[in-house]
Amino acid sequence: MKNNKEPNILFSSQQIHDRLVVMVNEIEKDYRDKDLVVVAVLKGSVLFLADLVRGFSRPLAFDFIGVSSYGNSRTSLGVINLSKQISIDIRDKDVLVVDDILDSGRTLGWVKEHLCKFGPRSVKICVLLKKEVERVIEVEADYVGFTLADVFVYGYGLDYRDRYRHLPYIAKLGDDEVPPGETVDE
Numbered sequence: 001m002k003n004n005k006e007p008n009i010l011f012s013s014q015q016i017h018d019r020l021v022v023m024v025n026e027i028e029k030d031y032r033d034k035d036l037v038v039v040a041v042l043k044g045s046v047l048f049l050a051d052l053v054r055g056f057s058r059p060l061a062f063d064f065i066g067v068s069s070y071g072n073s074r075t076s077l078g079v080i081n082l083s084k085q086i087s088i089d090i091r092d093k094d095v096l097v098v099d100d101i102l103d104s105g106r107t108l109g110w111v112k113e114h115l116c117k118f119g120p121r122s123v124k125i126c127v128l129l130k131k132e133v134e135r136v137i138e139v140e141a142d143y144v145g146f147t148l149a150d151v152f153v154y155g156y157g158l159d160y161r162d163r164y165r166h167l168p169y170i171a172k173l174g175d176d177e178v179p180p181g182e183t184v185d186e
């Protein structure tokens with residue numbers, strides 16, 4: 001394992017900020033006259049959600065759903081576990097699911113199907129990142145911040161071994177690398 005001196009930044013804080021301004025405009029236009037409820041997927045979406053909703057000038061509600069997919073530090077095993085149920089009524093509401101990244105599609109596929117059981121008027125998906133990979137579960141994102149190749153990324157909500165979510169940028173990590181500052185196992 002290699003310990004990089006500097007993070008390999010894919011999307012800077014400024015790039016993320018600029019992209020969010022454009023996304024909010026688009027979403028606001030589409031949800032004009034609608035009863036918008038944003039459901040954010042814990043924990044990866046938290047920074048994205050906070051920055052996104054602050055751009056809205058129209059009223060909205062937001063809530064969280066907690067799901068985890070068991071796996072090691074970089075890969076998911078694909079077993080979805082509900083760790084926090086939504087706590088507001090979404091019946092007849094226009095729901096926008098917000099998540100950090102669309103990868104295999106398992107998480108968002110599961111979340112969308114789960115939320116549909118509560119009788120919302122509509123469910124759309126908004127992700128900051130979309131990986132250009134073949135989806136295991138067919139699910140489309142309606143709003144996408146950035147697309148990226150099949151690389152592991154961390155920062156701005158995304159973790160490496162549950163750390164680094166606080167970073168204001170998104171960095172990529174090679175297969176044999178750990179983030180700067182991380183202890184390298186011998």
Ligand code: XMP
Pocket residue numbers: 044069076099100101102103104105106107108151152153154158159160
């Ligand atoms: P799926 O495969 O279900 O992935 O679409 C969604 C969840 O998996 C996590 N994920 C990542 N986390 N760097 C991360 O830190 C990555 O490159 C990455 N790819 C997937 C993430 O929690 C996401 O919500």
